[in-house]
Amino acid sequence: xxxxxxxxxxxxxxxxRALARALSLVEDESPDATAMMAAxxxxxxxxxxxxxTGPPGAGKSTLVDQIARALRARxxxxxxxxxxxxxxxxxxxxxxDRVRMQAHAGDAGVFIRSMATRGHLGGLAxxxxxxxxxxxxxxxxxxxxxxxxxxxxxxxxxRTADVCVVVLVPGTGDEVQALKAGIMEIADLFVVNKSDRxxxxxxxxxxxxxxxxxxxxxxxxxxxxxxTEATRGVGVPQVLEAIDQFRAxxxxxxxxxRRERAEYRLxxxxxxxxxxxxxxxxxxxxxxxxxxxxxxxxxxxxxAVAGLLDxxxxx
Numbered sequence: 001x002x003x004x005x006x007x008x009x010x011x012x013x014x015x016x017r018a019l020a021r022a023l024s025l026v027e028d029e030s031p032d033a034t035a036m037m038a039a040x041x042x043x044x045x046x047x048x049x050x051x052x053t054g055p056p057g058a059g060k061s062t063l064v065d066q067i068a069r070a071l072r073a074r075x076x077x078x079x080x081x082x083x084x085x086x087x088x089x090x091x092x093x094x095x096x097d098r099v100r101m102q103a104h105a106g107d108a109g110v111f112i113r114s115m116a117t118r119g120h121l122g123g124l125a126x127x128x129x130x131x132x133x134x135x136x137x138x139x140x141x142x143x144x145x146x147x148x149x150x151x152x153x154x155x156x157x158x159r160t161a162d163v164c165v166v167v168l169v170p171g172t173g174d175e176v177q178a179l180k181a182g183i184m185e186i187a188d189l190f191v192v193n194k195s196d197r198x199x200x201x202x203x204x205x206x207x208x209x210x211x212x213x214x215x216x217x218x219x220x221x222x223x224x225x226x227x228t229e230a231t232r233g234v235g236v237p238q239v240l241e242a243i244d245q246f247r248a249x250x251x252x253x254x255x256x257x258r259r260e261r262a263e264y265r266l267x268x269x270x271x272x273x274x275x276x277x278x279x280x281x282x283x284x285x286x287x288x289x290x291x292x293x294x295x296x297x298x299x300x301x302x303x304a305v306a307g308l309l310d311x312x313x314x315x
Contacts, residue, residue, distance in 0.1 A: 003032060004032045004033075004035035004036040004039065005035070005036075005039055007021060007022055007025075007032075007036055008022075008036050008039040008040050008137075011036075011040060011134060011137055011138050012040070012043055012137055012138070012139075014138050014139045015138075016108075016111060019111060019134060019135070019138045020113070022036060022134050023113055023115075023127075023131055023134055026127045026130040026131060026134065027115060027127045027131075029127075033130070037130055037133065037134075040133065040134065040137040041133065043137050044133045044136040044137050045136065046136060046141070047079075047132075047135065047136035047140055047141055047142060047143050048141075048142055048143075048162045048163070048247065049132055049142075049143045049144075049145060049160065049161040049162045049163070050067070050142060050143070050144045050145070050161060050162070050163050050165065050243065051144075051145045051147065051157035051158070051160060051161030051163065051164045051165065052064050052067075052144060052145070052146045052147070052165045052167060053146075053147040053157045053164065053165070053166055053167070053186075054147075054166050054167035054168055054169075054183075054191075055168070055169070056148075057169060058167040058168060058169040058193055058194075059167065059169060059193040059194055059230050059231070060146050060147075060167050061082065061146060062193075062230040062231055063165075063167055063191065063193060063228065063230040063236070063239075064080060064082070064144055064146045065104075065230075066230050066233050066236040067144065067236060067239065067240060068080060068104065068110055068144065069233075069236075070236055070237065070240050071142055071240070072104075072107060072109055072110065076109075076141045076142050077109045077110075077139060077140050077141045077142070078109065078110045078111070078140060078141070078142050078143075078144060079110075079111045079112075079113075079132075079135030079136075079138070079140035079142070079143045079144070080110065080111070080112040080113070080143075080144045080145075080146065081113055081115060081128060081131050081132060081135070081143065081144070081145045081146070082112065082113070082114045082115070082146045083114075083115050083116075083128060083145070083146060083147050083148045084114050084115070084116055084148060111135065111138070111140065113131065115127065115128060115131060128145060128160055129160055129261075129265055129268075132145060132160065145157065145160060145161055157186065158185075158186040158257070159260065159261050159264050160261065162247070162254045162257060162258070163188050163189070163243055163246055163247060163254075164186050164187055164188050164189075165187070165188065165189045165190075165191055165239070165243070166183055166186065166187040166189070166190050166191070167191045167193050168190065168191070168192050168193070168203060168207070169192070169193050169194045169197070170192060170194065170195070170197045170198065170199035170200045170202070170203045171197050171198060171199045184210060184211075184214070187223045188221065188223055188243075188246050188250070189223055189224055189226070189239065189242050189243065189246065190207050190223055190224070190225040190226070191225075191226050191227075191228050191235075191239055192204050192207075192225065192226070192227045192228070193227075193228050193229070193230050194229065194230075195227035195228060195229055195234075195235070196229055200227055204225050204227060207225045208225050211223060211225070221246060221249060221250045221253065224242050226238050226239055226242060274312065274313075277312055277313075278308065278312045281311060281312050282308075282311070282312070287308075290304050290308070
């Protein structure tokens with residue numbers, strides 16, 4: 001597709017308007033997006049991705065802003081994907097760029113995009129992975145992905161980012177949240193933000209205690225637990241230093257995470273392609289009718305799926 005190829009060339013040249021247009025195409029699942037992403041994919045893989053997740057109200061956006069500032073001071077170009085709740089009225093992201101853009105609006109080295117979850121579970125938007133690839137292709141050296149506020153089961157960020165930072169805040173029951181297995185397992189680094197609040201030291205001690213109970217291999221990375229006051233930039237240099245240490249010392253883990261990410265993305269695309277083909281091959285209402293038959297116990301779901309596979313893909 002000539003239009004997709006032209007847009008891809010402009011993205012590779014770092015054109016911010018082309019990048020914004022390309023991001024809209026992948027969010028809207030446009031047919032042009034597939035050809036564009038195929039053209040861009042060989043030119044990706046240079047950026048490293050930082051995931052920032054944690055419960056609502058932990059100050060993730062403020063911390064991301066400060067990390068971006070620190071990276072820019074090093075001369076590193078930054079792309080930020082801020083995943084927001086979906087507006088029930090427009091389907092777009094609530095708040096989004098209008099708030100986050102203010103601090104970096106005049107800096108061409110920072111590109112920020114808000115994305116609505118649009119019902120996608122796991123703390124990310126459905127197009128987040130492709131959006132990160134677009135920012136990579138556009139020459140951003142670091143891509144920061146800030147998730148919508150998540151719980152212990154919403155941990156898709158570990159399948160998307162090279163480094164995962166979990167942000168907690170004292171005094172709101174997060175001591176319990178921090179001890180839940182999902183969040184504990186994805187973190188490469190814990191940040192107790194708003195550490196001027198009462199209970200910050202108690203939270204740090206609780207997380208460190210749980211980390212100490214987990215079995216680890218000799219020489220394996222143990223996630224540090226750091227305190228910050230992101231509104232004032234306190235503790236942010238230490239956070240960046242810890243991220244540097246992880247990237248330097250856990251290269252094998254990052255490589256494994258990237259291979260797992262590629263396999264997971266293949267599974268996502270395969271599922272999407274199958275459902276798309278099923279939608280074109282099955283008669284209108286056929287899937288709903290089959291669902292009623294399963295609900296009425298006229299057919300078991302395993303036989304039903306086998307029949308669907310034969311019909312959609314051929315015997």
